[in-house]
Structure formats: structure tokens, C-alpha cells
Amino acid sequence: MSLELREVTKRFDDVVAVRELALEVPAGEFLTLLGPSGCGKTTALRLIAGFESPDAGSVVFDGRDVTRDSPQRRGFGMVFQNYALFPHLDVGENVSYGLRARRASAAEIADRVAASLRRVNLEGYGARAVQALSGGQQQRVALARALAIEPPLLLLDEPLSNLDAALREQTRRELRDLVKGLGITAVFVTHDQEEAFALSDRIAVLETGRLRQIGPPEELYRRPADPFVATFVGRANLVPATLSESRPRRVDFGGEGSWAADADDDTPSGPVLALLRPEDLELTGAGAGLPGVVRDRRFAGATTSFVLRMGGSDGPRDLEVIAEDRARVGDAVTVRPREGGTIRVFPMPAGAGR
Amino acid sequence: MRGAGGPVGQTIRWQRILGAGILLVLAWLVVYPNVVVLSDSLFEGGRPTLEAYRTFFTTRSELEALWASVWISLGSVALSALIGVPLALFFHRYEFPGRGVLAALAALPVLLPPLVGVIAFLFLAGESGVLTRSLQALLGLDEPPWRLVGAPAILLVHAYTMYVYFYLFTRAGLARLDEGTLEAAASLGAGRWRTLRTVVLPLLRPALFGAALLVFMTSMASFSAPYVFGGGFRVLTTQIYASKISGALQLALVETVILASVSLAFLWFLRRSEGRRQYAGAGKGVQQARRRIQTRWARVAVTVAGFGAVTVLLLPHLTLVLVSFVPEGAWTTQILPSRYSPDNYAALFRDPELLRPVLNSLQMASLATAANVVFCFLAAYLVVRGRVRGRGLVSALLVLPWALPGTVLAIGLATTFSTHQPLAGRFVLVGTFWILPVAYFIRNTPLVAQAAIASFRQFDPALEEASYSLGAGWGLTMRRIALPLVLPGLAAGGMLAFVSGLGEFVASILLYTPRSRPISIEILAQLRAFDFGAGAALGVILSLLMAAVFGLGGRFVRGGAVPRI
Numbered sequence: 001m002s003l004e005l006r007e008v009t010k011r012f013d014d015v016v017a018v019r020e021l022a023l024e025v026p027a028g029e030f031l032t033l034l035g036p037s038g039c040g041k042t043t044a045l046r047l048i049a050g051f052e053s054p055d056a057g058s059v060v061f062d063g064r065d066v067t068r069d070s071p072q073r074r075g076f077g078m079v080f081q082n083y084a085l086f087p088h089l090d091v092g093e094n095v096s097y098g099l100r101a102r103r104a105s106a107a108e109i110a111d112r113v114a115a116s117l118r119r120v121n122l123e124g125y126g127a128r129a130v131q132a133l134s135g136g137q138q139q140r141v142a143l144a145r146a147l148a149i150e151p152p153l154l155l156l157d158e159p160l161s162n163l164d165a166a167l168r169e170q171t172r173r174e175l176r177d178l179v180k181g182l183g184i185t186a187v188f189v190t191h192d193q194e195e196a197f198a199l200s201d202r203i204a205v206l207e208t209g210r211l212r213q214i215g216p217p218e219e220l221y222r223r224p225a226d227p228f229v230a231t232f233v234g235r236a237n238l239v240p241a242t243l244s245e246s247r248p249r250r251v252d253f254g255g256e257g258s259w260a261a262d263a264d265d266d267t268p269s270g271p272v273l274a275l276l277r278p279e280d281l282e283l284t285g286a287g288a289g290l291p292g293v294v295r296d297r298r299f300a301g302a303t304t305s306f307v308l309r310m311g312g313s314d315g316p317r318d319l320e321v322i323a324e325d326r327a328r329v330g331d332a333v334t335v336r337p338r339e340g341g342t343i344r345v346f347p348m349p350a351g352a353g354r
Numbered sequence: 355m356r357g358a359g360g361p362v363g364q365t366i367r368w369q370r371i372l373g374a375g376i377l378l379v380l381a382w383l384v385v386y387p388n389v390v391v392l393s394d395s396l397f398e399g400g401r402p403t404l405e406a407y408r409t410f411f412t413t414r415s416e417l418e419a420l421w422a423s424v425w426i427s428l429g430s431v432a433l434s435a436l437i438g439v440p441l442a443l444f445f446h447r448y449e450f451p452g453r454g455v456l457a458a459l460a461a462l463p464v465l466l467p468p469l470v471g472v473i474a475f476l477f478l479a480g481e482s483g484v485l486t487r488s489l490q491a492l493l494g495l496d497e498p499p500w501r502l503v504g505a506p507a508i509l510l511v512h513a514y515t516m517y518v519y520f521y522l523f524t525r526a527g528l529a530r531l532d533e534g535t536l537e538a539a540a541s542l543g544a545g546r547w548r549t550l551r552t553v554v555l556p557l558l559r560p561a562l563f564g565a566a567l568l569v570f571m572t573s574m575a576s577f578s579a580p581y582v583f584g585g586g587f588r589v590l591t592t593q594i595y596a597s598k599i600s601g602a603l604q605l606a607l608v609e610t611v612i613l614a615s616v617s618l619a620f621l622w623f624l625r626r627s628e629g630r631r632q633y634a635g636a637g638k639g640v641q642q643a644r645r646r647i648q649t650r651w652a653r654v655a656v657t658v659a660g661f662g663a664v665t666v667l668l669l670p671h672l673t674l675v676l677v678s679f680v681p682e683g684a685w686t687t688q689i690l691p692s693r694y695s696p697d698n699y700a701a702l703f704r705d706p707e708l709l710r711p712v713l714n715s716l717q718m719a720s721l722a723t724a725a726n727v728v729f730c731f732l733a734a735y736l737v738v739r740g741r742v743r744g745r746g747l748v749s750a751l752l753v754l755p756w757a758l759p760g761t762v763l764a765i766g767l768a769t770t771f772s773t774h775q776p777l778a779g780r781f782v783l784v785g786t787f788w789i790l791p792v793a794y795f796i797r798n799t800p801l802v803a804q805a806a807i808a809s810f811r812q813f814d815p816a817l818e819e820a821s822y823s824l825g826a827g828w829g830l831t832m833r834r835i836a837l838p839l840v841l842p843g844l845a846a847g848g849m850l851a852f853v854s855g856l857g858e859f860v861a862s863i864l865l866y867t868p869r870s871r872p873i874s875i876e877i878l879a880q881l882r883a884f885d886f887g888a889g890a891a892l893g894v895i896l897s898l899l900m901a902a903v904f905g906l907g908g909r910f911v912r913g914g915a916v917p918r919i
Binding site: 049050051070071072074075076077078080081082084085086087088097098101102145146149155 | 365814816817819820821822823824825826827830834835838839
């Protein structure tokens, strides 16, 4: 069942938390709202859940306008950041809470609670006190509780942020398998780009209440809509460059050589910002490219990352490069984009002063 | 709904209805009686007049009473601090045998109703008290060494009963103190006194200020001590009582208006002058190990000092217990009573007329407390979780009865609910059973409301949202989630309210009816009849009832959520 936000706006006093947000989530999709803190992603989720009512716009679910419906009428399952497990109820009572509220029969409650706990690998934990559980177990109880009511839509508000790193990665996989296995539509909120990539069919990037871009992870990474998305999603070097007039368009960095450019049609030729992911660069001993000096070298097992200090007409600048190379700190090197790729470019932002 | 919108649907509808209901009750019972008092003080026989105000401001005794209320209160703050703060520092600093028990005992008087404390003091140090007569005999005097009467007596009793606020606040403040700051001061070369003066006391400032404010307001509203020990010396509260009893109703109203205005003015002024100064605790800090005294003689001295101080502080209450075993007429001129028997207690169960005030108080306090718990739960929900207009007003009105002396409340109720004007919201309650439960309800609303509000603030609103998202409605969410979670705090507040209702005296003396007279009034009646033993026995029973409530309550309220005040 599909969810649609139509030009939803939400203000808190003078602050616009969500600005004319329009989204469509088709049935069965796992969508992530991604953005830095304060971008409005949690408010957007709470608008969907019904804990906030929009100042303008509407929330449509399964073709029906639910904007004025209370959270309990909507019946969307929700997993909270701190889990919000009822501390005075045991695991089983927590999971059965929604079923009791719906006045399900005792037999049905018992069945569904057992099934829900089995689903999250907590079989036999029904009589435990929630405080006695580990963080990961609490997280799974919260998930079981939300799923027990068989919600048509599952909302998740940074449910993994309180887990330690190792557990988070494992839980991520389990969560995706579970949600996909049930075929449920899900909206997930996070500020962690890696988490968003691992979980989502599509990601919506928000910044100060606005939707900056929505699309599959790869598209966001390879073809970000603007410099904000480019830097927020993955590591990015944004380097001044010059875009050619000719088609297909090419970009050069003021030295020898030029590279195929991926520019929007309305990007004017001339000075632009080029997106160079660290792994799209390579170090060469000589030849075409830009000269720089190795300032820092970080060995991370599979890869090695370098920070290069580049000279430039507008002062020194750092560049991050992931490469297999033996260059040491202080070495002079030449860096250039790898062959075969295209370079994403953005219009030079107004007021950039270049 | 405020401009920002809010939760959708049912919840907001309930909040609106609830808000309207709560505001109505508060306006009717908390605000309206004061409005009636103010307007009645300005009218006589239907005509506007300032005659009574002129009388007040031109009569020497009236102005003296006003001035006495203020300076007695300031003096009480100073004396209470002088006892309470050093006592707390002492128990915080030194470790000696019995320290824990003594530290707890020193806080005991906070649980006793003011009247019982005052009576106990009378038995100890009054003209014919145990201590007074002992000294008289010891020194071979013809007259008692002192007569405990007037301003010094009131100040002494206040200091003796109100030091507890400074003691408890200072202890709480010390417990929060990061000992690291003390070590830092020491490492920078500050001696013990310099550290106390430049680090400890400034950090304790918020706690000390809170205690000072509490003592000042309590003292301003104090009635029992001036009533029993005042003699010819009057403060505003006893002046109001005297005017009311002698039939000078108009003057009583004016005095009430003045007392209320002065109390509110001081509250406002003190709050404002303190501003929002707060020292956030700098982290967890290390608890300093208490100083274990090394030399044996010093250890003995400290232990003796600790026991001595607590004994002196509890002596009045011990005397009360002693006197409660004295049969009628068995204590006339002797230093100590000559005979003891449990007769006074047995009489309570033989004579239904003696037991009656106990049952009355239990019944009236239960009713008021039940109403308090329900009302304050809903009000606290609205204040903390509400998304509707008027929450600020509700939370201000919830504390207002705390700022107004009990005498003001009683005069307000006596004036407002003595005529039958249903359209003006006035019904005859004076002279009926209901007037005292209503008065107790209003007096204890701030206490219970604060407890409930604190509990609501402690639990995550996401718990309620989780309940809604699982399909539960407002009622189910309140019943199954909010109520169980705030219950410990709410119960603690309810217990305090119940206990305070049991011992209530200030408003009762202006409002009681003979048939529904509470314990405090009966104690006074027994003293008037010179049956000290019976009066003391009732005082002990009252204290035991309170102790029982806390004993049972402490078990019921897990985790020691009982606030210390």
C-alpha cells in the first residue's frame, strides 16, 4: 500500500521544519529519509505517523487522505529511537499491547505474540522484564511490538543509532531481510549515510526542511543533484574546474588533459565545481594531472587514503585520494581522475567568489 | 491548539475538554474566593468604601501586626539557617557511630504537623514545662527562669521547627556537590574555611535560597506558634483570626487582603532577585569519603556532639510522648509528672467522642487526597504533555495556593461559600461537613501537582506515542501507560497531602464545625480543658498515623520516590 506526501509544510513557531515536502512511496518500498540533524526528517516521520499535524498539505495513504486521522486510527507501526518500551510491562505484554488495544481474542494474541517474537529471534522471552534485556534485544522487542499489529506501513526513527557499531551492522541486515520478507512498506529515518545505503530501495535527502534529491543509493552517489547531496552522501572533493561549451561536454582543471563531464543541461559553461570521489582519483609519477604534496597517509587495510595539499591560483586546498601507492608524507605527486569515468559537475554556487 | 498545530484527532479533543474543566475548577476554588474577599473588602452594605482600609492603616496595633509578620519571618529564616546549615555540614563531613540514624532523626520534624511541634514545645519549655521547672528547681528560683511568650518565643519555635528545611536542602545540595571542586580548591592552596566560604557556600546558594524562600513563606503563613505563644503579641494571621472571632468581619477581610498581597509581593521579589542563577553540576564527580576521626578523644567528642544536637532538637517531641502517658490531674506543680498510665490512649477507644476527631480527620483527609490525586494527575498531564492553550495559566494557578497562607484561604472560603447564589457559583458550605475537605483539597493541590508534574517530566513522551501508534486511544493510554508510570510520584505526593490533611490546623480553626472537628482542634480543646495528657496522646496518635502512612507508603512507592519535603 502506497504512501504519498503532498506539499506538506510544518512550522514550529518561526522555524519551518518541513517545507512543501512531496514524496511518493510505492507499496513494498523501503524508503529512507536521510539528512543532518535538524533537517526535518524526524518531523516528516512524525507527520506521517500522525503525532504532528501539518500546517499545509496532506498525507495520503492507500489512496485515502489521512491528514486529520489520529495516530491510533492510522495504525502505522512505529519503532522509536530509544525504543519506547513500556518499562512497567514485560516483553510479552509490550508485544501484545497493540493487539489488546484492538481487542483481539486471547488465543489470537498468544499466537501473534509468539510469532512476532520468533520473527525477531526472541522466542521464549515473553516473561522477561524489558530492562533486563540488552540494547539489541530491546531494539528487537520494539520491532516485534510494531510488527505484531501487522501494520500496513512501518515507520522507523533511527532505531539503530543506540546500538554499538558491530551490532548495528548485523541488525541492519536482519532488519532489511525481515521487512523485505514481509513485503511491508517502510519509511526509515537516519543521519547515517552508510546505514541508508545498506537498507534502502530509495533515499530522500533532506536539508533544512527541503527535499534535495530522491533516488536509489547509487544514483545519489554517482549523480547527486547538488553539492550538498554530493558531500553528504559519501566522501567528496569539490574542485573548481572549467566546463567546455562543446557537446559532449568535457571538463578540465587548468592543466593538461580534459575528462568527460556529466553536467545538467542548464549548467553554463565556464567555471564549475567538479565532484571527485576519492576512489575516482589516481596518483601518477608524472604526466598529465595536477601536482600536489602528500600531507597525510592513512592505511586502512584494503585501501590507503591520502590527503594531498594542492597549490592553486586561489590558495592551497586539500584533496582526498584513495589509491594503491607507496607515496610517503612529504612526497611530491601528480594526481588525476581515473580513465573511463565521467565527472559530475555543478554550476559554481553564487557568491563562491571565483 | 497553538499555532504550530499538534497531535491529531482524539487526543487534542480530550486535552481541550480537560483543559477547560481544570481551568474552571481552579478559577472557582483558587481564584474566585480571593476575588470575593478583595471585592467584599471594598464594599460595605453594597456601597464602596475604604473605611476598613483607613482603619487598618491608622491603627497602631494593625500596623504592628503587619510589621511583626515581616520581621518574624526574616528572623526565622536567619535562625533556621543558623541551625540547619551547620547541622547538615556536620553530618556530611564526619563519620561516627550512629551517624546515619541521627542524620535521619534530625529530619524527623518535617513530618510532624506544625501544631504538634508547637504543643510539644509548650510541654518542654512553656511556663510549666519540664525543662522550665527543672531549671527552676535546680537554681532554687521562686519564679520560672523565663516566660515563653511573645516574639522571642515565636522565633524560637519557628527556628526549632523550620531548621529542617535548611537541613534537608543543604544535605541535598551537598550530595550533588562535585567533590572534585573541593579537591581543586585544596590543591590551589585554599584552607578548609576558605574552601567553605569561596566554593561550598556559593555552590550551595540555590539550595540555600530555596530553603530561605520556603522558611519565609511558611513563617509568613505560620499560625500555630503565634496563636499558642503570642500572648498579646500579634502577627497578621492571628490578627485575622482575632478580628474574625470578635465579629470585625470587614477588618478581617482587609487584613486578609494585606497578608495575601504581602506574601505574593515577597514571593515575587525573592524569585526575581535570585533570577535564573543555576550551577549545572560539572559531571558525576567523586563522592568524598567522609572524614573518619583519627584520635579517640576527638571521635568521642564528635559523637557526643552529634547525639547532643539531635537530642536537643528532638527533646520537645520526647516530652510530648512522656506527657501523653500522664493521667488527668496528675501533673500540676511537679517537675515531672508523678504517675504514668496508658489511660489516655485507652480512653480514645472507650469514649467515641474522643475517637471521633481522629475518624473525622481520617475521613476528610482521605476525601481531599482522593480528589487531589485524580485532579492533579489530569492537570499534570495537561501541563506537561498538553498542546493546548492555557497551560501556563493552569500551572501558575496550581502553585498559587502554596503562595497564599492558609488563613487567607480559609477567610476566602468562609466568605465565598456562606451564601447560596448558584448563578454566582456560591453555595453554602460553611457549617457543613464539606468545607474542610474542600479546604484541604485546595491547600494540598500544589504539593500533589508538583509531584505529578515531576513524574510526568521524567518519562519519555515517546511511550505515550508508542501506545497511540499501536492503536490505543487516549483513555487506554492514560490508564495503561501514563498512570502506572507516574504512580510512584503521584502516590508520594498523595501521601504528603494525606498527612498534611490529617494534621491541618490553620484553615481548620476558622472553618471547622463541631460535628466534624479535626484532630488538631480537639488537641487544642483538651489543652484548654487542662487535660494535657489527652491532648498529648492525640498529638502522638497523629504523629503515629503519619509515620504509618510513610511506613506503608515507603514500601508501596518503590525506589524511595518520596520527596523529602
